[in-house]
Amino acid sequence: MIKSNIKNPDRVRMRQKQICRGAIKVFRKKGFHATSMREIAKSAQISLGNLYDYIEKKEDILFLAHRDILEQIYQAFDETAAAFDGSVDRLVNVIRAIVKRSFELRQEILFCYTETKSLEKKYMKEILRKESEFVGKIEVLIRDGIAAGELRCEEPGVLANVIWYNMTILALRGWNILPAYSVETFTDELIRFTLRGLCAREGEKNKETRDIF
Amino acid sequence: MIKSNIKNPDRVRMRQKQICRGAIKVFRKKGFHATSMREIAKSAQISLGNLYDYIEKKEDILFLAHRDILEQIYQAFDETAAAFDGSVDRLVNVIRAIVKRSFELRQEILFCYTETKSLEKKYMKEILRKESEFVGKIEVLIRDGIAAGELRCEEPGVLANVIWYNMTILALRGWNILPAYSVETFTDELIRFTLRGLCAREGEKNKETRDIF
Amino acid sequence: MIKSNIKNPDRVRMRQKQICRGAIKVFRKKGFHATSMREIAKSAQISLGNLYDYIEKKEDILFLAHRDILEQIYQAFDETAAAFDGSVDRLVNVIRAIVKRSFELRQEILFCYTETKSLEKKYMKEILRKESEFVGKIEVLIRDGIAAGELRCEEPGVLANVIWYNMTILALRGWNILPAYSVETFTDELIRFTLRGLCAREGEKNKETRDIF
Amino acid sequence: MIKSNIKNPDRVRMRQKQICRGAIKVFRKKGFHATSMREIAKSAQISLGNLYDYIEKKEDILFLAHRDILEQIYQAFDETAAAFDGSVDRLVNVIRAIVKRSFELRQEILFCYTETKSLEKKYMKEILRKESEFVGKIEVLIRDGIAAGELRCEEPGVLANVIWYNMTILALRGWNILPAYSVETFTDELIRFTLRGLCAREGEKNKETRDIF
DNA sequence: GATGAATGAGCCTTCATTCAT
DNA sequence: GATGAATGAAGGCTCATTCAT
Numbered sequence: 001m002i003k004s005n006i007k008n009p010d011r012v013r014m015r016q017k018q019i020c021r022g023a024i025k026v027f028r029k030k031g032f033h034a035t036s037m038r039e040i041a042k043s044a045q046i047s048l049g050n051l052y053d054y055i056e057k058k059e060d061i062l063f064l065a066h067r068d069i070l071e072q073i074y075q076a077f078d079e080t081a082a083a084f085d086g087s088v089d090r091l092v093n094v095i096r097a098i099v100k101r102s103f104e105l106r107q108e109i110l111f112c113y114t115e116t117k118s119l120e121k122k123y124m125k126e127i128l129r130k131e132s133e134f135v136g137k138i139e140v141l142i143r144d145g146i147a148a149g150e151l152r153c154e155e156p157g158v159l160a161n162v163i164w165y166n167m168t169i170l171a172l173r174g175w176n177i178l179p180a181y182s183v184e185t186f187t188d189e190l191i192r193f194t195l196r197g198l199c200a201r202e203g204e205k206n207k208e209t210r211d212i213f
Numbered sequence: 214m215i216k217s218n219i220k221n222p223d224r225v226r227m228r229q230k231q232i233c234r235g236a237i238k239v240f241r242k243k244g245f246h247a248t249s250m251r252e253i254a255k256s257a258q259i260s261l262g263n264l265y266d267y268i269e270k271k272e273d274i275l276f277l278a279h280r281d282i283l284e285q286i287y288q289a290f291d292e293t294a295a296a297f298d299g300s301v302d303r304l305v306n307v308i309r310a311i312v313k314r315s316f317e318l319r320q321e322i323l324f325c326y327t328e329t330k331s332l333e334k335k336y337m338k339e340i341l342r343k344e345s346e347f348v349g350k351i352e353v354l355i356r357d358g359i360a361a362g363e364l365r366c367e368e369p370g371v372l373a374n375v376i377w378y379n380m381t382i383l384a385l386r387g388w389n390i391l392p393a394y395s396v397e398t399f400t401d402e403l404i405r406f407t408l409r410g411l412c413a414r415e416g417e418k419n420k421e422t423r424d425i426f
Numbered sequence: 427m428i429k430s431n432i433k434n435p436d437r438v439r440m441r442q443k444q445i446c447r448g449a450i451k452v453f454r455k456k457g458f459h460a461t462s463m464r465e466i467a468k469s470a471q472i473s474l475g476n477l478y479d480y481i482e483k484k485e486d487i488l489f490l491a492h493r494d495i496l497e498q499i500y501q502a503f504d505e506t507a508a509a510f511d512g513s514v515d516r517l518v519n520v521i522r523a524i525v526k527r528s529f530e531l532r533q534e535i536l537f538c539y540t541e542t543k544s545l546e547k548k549y550m551k552e553i554l555r556k557e558s559e560f561v562g563k564i565e566v567l568i569r570d571g572i573a574a575g576e577l578r579c580e581e582p583g584v585l586a587n588v589i590w591y592n593m594t595i596l597a598l599r600g601w602n603i604l605p606a607y608s609v610e611t612f613t614d615e616l617i618r619f620t621l622r623g624l625c626a627r628e629g630e631k632n633k634e635t636r637d638i639f
Numbered sequence: 640m641i642k643s644n645i646k647n648p649d650r651v652r653m654r655q656k657q658i659c660r661g662a663i664k665v666f667r668k669k670g671f672h673a674t675s676m677r678e679i680a681k682s683a684q685i686s687l688g689n690l691y692d693y694i695e696k697k698e699d700i701l702f703l704a705h706r707d708i709l710e711q712i713y714q715a716f717d718e719t720a721a722a723f724d725g726s727v728d729r730l731v732n733v734i735r736a737i738v739k740r741s742f743e744l745r746q747e748i749l750f751c752y753t754e755t756k757s758l759e760k761k762y763m764k765e766i767l768r769k770e771s772e773f774v775g776k777i778e779v780l781i782r783d784g785i786a787a788g789e790l791r792c793e794e795p796g797v798l799a800n801v802i803w804y805n806m807t808i809l810a811l812r813g814w815n816i817l818p819a820y821s822v823e824t825f826t827d828e829l830i831r832f833t834l835r836g837l838c839a840r841e842g843e844k845n846k847e848t849r850d851i852f
Numbered sequence: 853g854a855t856g857a858a859t860g861a862g863c864c865t866t867c868a869t870t871c872a873t
Numbered sequence: 874g875a876t877g878a879a880t881g882a883a884g885g886c887t888c889a890t891t892c893a894t
Binding site for chain 1: 244366367370375379385389403405407
């Protein structure tokens with residue numbers, strides 16, 4: 001995807017990972033613009049010149065970082081969704097997993113939110129397409145829940161966006177929530193709010209759901 | 214608040230407004246970092262030298278812009294809250310008003326989200342304190358609703374944050390919502406979701422609430 | 427012609443002259459590519475930042491230098507041509523004057539020859555157009571001489587180019603000529619060669635011409 | 640001449656030829672400075688590391704290229720001079736041959752003129768010595784012509800330089816000549832101008848010379 | 853001998869900020 | 874108070890050259 005002077009593709013993959021991990025370490029604290037290529041190189045333990053053998057321009061690293069961070073979120077999604085049956089159970093556990101992961105990666109997520117705008121068109125498109133795909137997966141869960149008679153709402157597409165958005169709230173607004181509430185308290189309340197918002201039937205059999213009400 | 218060489222405080226206020234309005238015009242399109250002081254000066258129709266008589270450093274303008282933009286949101290809140298009786302009606306209409314205003318100011322809001330991190334501690338604190346205050350007002354509305362027996366939830370403080378956060382969703386995720394749904398459809402669904410999430414009783418008498426269910 | 431941030435056009439002219447004179451001083455020794463902007467700034471006694479207020483990019487200085495140097499040649503041409511009557515006398519004295527000036531400016535001329543290729547299209551065109559204009563003036567002198575029955579040749583346009591080219595020979599090949607011959611000896615022989623090449627009648631009355639044969 | 644790590648001198652010669660031919664291909668278009676070692680290596684179909692086994696530094700390639708290009712001119716000289724008897728015939732045909740060759744190699748010649756200055760002292764000397772040698776050969780032709788009573792001039796050494804210089808004019812000033820005149824028209828006029836400049840007697844017997852007058 | 857990855861000095865350019873008028 | 878010219882530190886990026894395999 002990203003242009004590189006290096007022939008060996010395995011090395012390219014390995015080095016790009018190394019670069020992006022090193023970059024993220026600095027981006028978390030200073031953001032993209034405030035971080036110089038020299039700092040990135042140092043943090044990634046690669047020389048400045050060599051760094052430019054694996055990328056074309058600074059912005060490429062922004063994309064690599066973005067992709068890497070979001071991938072970790074998406075992975076949490078897919079792993080969790082695969083581990084549960086039933087759309088409501090899946091939804092509940094996905095929320096729980098992603099809120100948790102988002103909290104762990106709160107600085108990284110914040111970074112993504114604040115720096116997406118700096119991505120060039122081409123990269124922006126790819127990032128947004130991927131994100132859109134996962135919002136779509138939430139929508140499918142909702143629709144499945146509705147089909148199963150376990151959920152009810154008018155616009156699943158709208159709520160999928162809202163729900164997805166809410167899962168990352170700790171990254172953006174943790175400063176106002178976490179001093180007062182634990183991650184667990186927050187998560188439970190968010191799940192409750194979401195299920196009620198989706199008119200989840202209290203009587204259903206999912207353990208998770210039952211416990212939380 | 215911001216240091217200035219100029220004696221006349223009225224002139225200072227006037228000029229700072231002029232500067233911040235000029236700055237916002239450019240910030241919307243290019244963000245804070247990508248905008249040079251020259252551009253700000255030009256957009257604000259003030260000379261570069263004179264500009265520095267009313268602020269100390271570029272970051273000061275970021276703060277002025279931030280404050281100005283958020284003020285517009287807060288104003289919508291206060292005006293709407295004042296126009297309605299009953300906590301649920303207030304809540305519903307505040308959501309409606311702020312979603313609308315956030316949509317109008319979506320570029321500005323996005324700017325605030327993405328550039329808050331560049332604020333220095335001192336300014337950041339003031340901005341966050343103010344925002345926290347308004348989340349508090351939401352919480353009061355919820356608690357009032359609960360007290361009136363019209364709402365029910367476990368953690369009003371948590372949900373106040375979530376609800377506030379959701380009101381600005383169009384600025385951050387409009388790209389994935391607006392191509393598919395109108396602002397009105399979105400708003401209605403968000404309000405419905407929120408009311409259900411708060412276990413609002415369908416039978417209550419507020420016109421807004423009744424209509425939407 | 428060249429973009430500048432500075433408002434006062436007199437100052438722009440003055441500073442651009444200063445810049446280009448400072449630049450030429452370094453260019454003569456090191457050429458264009460090998461000279462850094464820092465060196466140019468230092469040689470022109472202007473700060474690096476301020477330098478960029480008067481030009482847009484390094485190449486602009488190359489153009490300024492080019493123009494300045496060639497202007498000095500052209501000036502010698504026009505002054506000399508104006509000082510003499512009769513096309514042959516004019517031609518002879520123009521050769522003498524320009525060979526002399528080219529010798530004085532030999533490093534600068536050499537610089538022009540070796541760095542023209544680095545000029546961007548737009549500038550190149552302007553430089554070449556001007557040069558072409560002066561070759562045209564030589565051609566006119568030849569044609570006038572022919573019309574007056576004092577010269578004879580088949581292709582005045584071709585020879586105008588050759589003659590013009592020969593006037594700058596000391597700049598490009600002085601290394602092989604000047605160790606063995608004085609500028610005067612060279613000039614006299616070149617003029618003789620040229621007049622004979624143009625079949626100038628020995629019997630004519632121009633003093634210059636008579637002396638040299 | 641040029642330092643190399645490789646033992647086998649045949650291999651060195653072969654590789655250096657390969658390198659210089661590859662380099663010239665790129666130099667013609669981009670010049671010396673603008674061409675990177677990577678590009679040279681690619682154009683010469685040799686790896687970057689291996690390239691440095693046959694040269695010491697980039698400048699060495701400049702010398703190799705220079706020598707290779709000029710050799711082609713010198714070859715044209717020697718071949719032509721050998722093919723004709725009589726100094727004037729030789730002179731005329733050498734001019735014709737070298738003008739032709741210079742036109743074919745105009746980009747390369749231009750390259751030599753514009754990049755000589757980048758040669759380091761040691762190489763510069765060798766290049767200039769060789770060139771001087773050929774100017775000397777022209778001078779000999781003139782002196783022979785004078786001795787044979789076929790030519791006349793005061794300073795054969797000066798005119799030898801001028802004549803040599805004029806043979807490469809198409810490379811440096813073709814832009815102003817070739818749009819208007821064919822190479823043949825130019826060559827004929829240059830020869831005529833030169834012969835007249837040397838007071839060649841019209842009545843002599845050389846075929847070439849007779850035809851052209 | 854050959855390959856290509858690695859190094860780091862140095863270049864052009866921008867821009868926040870100061871200062872003379 | 875206002876203007877706009879001046880300063881110089883710092884940033885992204887390139888590229889000649891070296892080195893490990």
